[in-house]
Amino acid sequence: MTAEATAEPVVDRRPAPSERSPRRKLLRGMIRRPSSLVAIVFVLVLVVLAVLAPWVAPQDPTAQDLAAAFAPYSAEHLLGTDDLGRDVASRLLYAIRIALLAPLISVGVALVLGVPSGLWAGLRRGYVDAVLSRITDALLSLPGLAFALAIVAVVGPGLVNVMVALGIVFMPSVFRVVRGAAMAVAQEPYVDSARAIGCSTHRILWVHILPNVAAPLLVQATILMGVALLAEAGLSFLGLGVQPPESSWGSMLRTAYDNQFEAPLSVLPPGIAVVLTVLAFNVIGDTIRDVMAARWQR
Template sequence: MTTELIGGLARVGRTAGSGDVGKRPSALARLFRRPSTVISAGFLLLLVILAIAASWIAPHDPTAQDIAKSFAPYSGDHPLGTDDLGRDVASRLIYAVRLALLAPLISVGVALVLGVPSGLWAGLRRGVVDTVISRLADTLLSLPGLAFALAVVAVLGPGLTNAMVALGVVFAPSLFRVVRGAAMSVAEEPFVDSARAIGCSTRRTLWVHILPNVAAPLLVQTTILMGVALLAEAGLSFLGLGVQAPAASWGSMLRTAYDNQFQAPLSVLPPGIAVVLTVLAFNTLGDAIRDTMTSRGRR
């Protein structure tokens, strides 16, 4: 994100955090006035419902094997057919929603824990602390995220948690940069000087006065990273380094479809479409939030 965008979103956050409560519903109304936003939010809500109610919605046990029904075509009993082991594709697709949502939550959660406090501290205090943390962030930003995750998995072993924590460490510098830039802009405001003058501690200044005012750019970046994390999880599971069998994930389903592309050429469509639509929903929602916040900041 550019410096101008960060500054504009930070100004929007300051307006919202300074008691201008009356305009918040209008901003929310403008956000959901866009059909793309409604569709994206509705799709993500549908995924959450599927993840919660997977055991009731899925027609079969996602790990139950029936070799006699390998590569069964679409039917009433198997709406999306079966895979090479005779497992119901629709059931596995539904159960995989849980991991499709859990993986981004883990990686982005780690990034938030590492990037937000350090970005707030560096933006407010600056000096040596800012220099050291910024150089460390620059170093981590130079590392390819997927390659770093592969290195961590090679040391700690394959698994969803190890891979997503490694990605979270790589995502943290981008959140640090966004929060630091917005915090530096907010720290120049008179209400921050007033908070210091009345004796507010650094912790209270950061969490009560600055954090709410940098929430807008932070929310945009977080939404975009959710989509990136999902793609990374699918890639790692495709390579066999993410979710391990017999658990279902869209990445591992893509791998199965790839290995059996001549026996079942259409088996790549269900997990592939699911990944594309989910990432598109995250990115569309993030773009909508960005556009709404920046247009409000220009009013």
């Protein structure tokens, strides 16, 4: 028998296109869309600028020069100065950290509270589902911003306090999304098979159900990131968020509003930054939803 006859056939062990990772498909679908690619690049640039702010910022964001108050755009002050002579470009760069950290805190609190309770209610149903659903309905009936203001009035102003309050406000929406998706997934045959072979409820929730509700959860999280940024900017505008001398886009908008006659263009840098960042989060969320919807229709 020849060597060619005894050689084992070469088997292509690469996964078929239909077997590739869903996360890789999602990422490829997002990159192929110009709008989502621009939004992703914009967010990544913000992350890089937030990390490199001490080296990129042209001046100290808290340094005051009253003699140079309301200075116009120039080579020394690229975006001018505010009422205290602080460099607007430097404060705008440092405020990116707040713009990214604040949504992460609030959405993180909402996920920690809403995901486990939504999974449990969607799987167990019955009395547990009824109690948790009534609690979230009660929270949804309250005006979100007013509820957050009430919490801040009790615990005091500050970034962490404001964002935790917003996370509690966001929790019902996360709970409803996770609960609805978990109820649909819980009817699938593989969940019944997992029960039949003796899998614990904990394993069923985190191994079999959570990965299959991740897509709508990710869409909701990205949308809430934009909402949280707007809420943080609004609360900082009212003086309840980031406290001086630290800068945020909301507090910069407040300063520009109070001095709109002396420096009418000072509202543009923080305002444009807020609009573009919220738009980027929304575009990413919409793209994830569209890509996942196209995949489900196949």
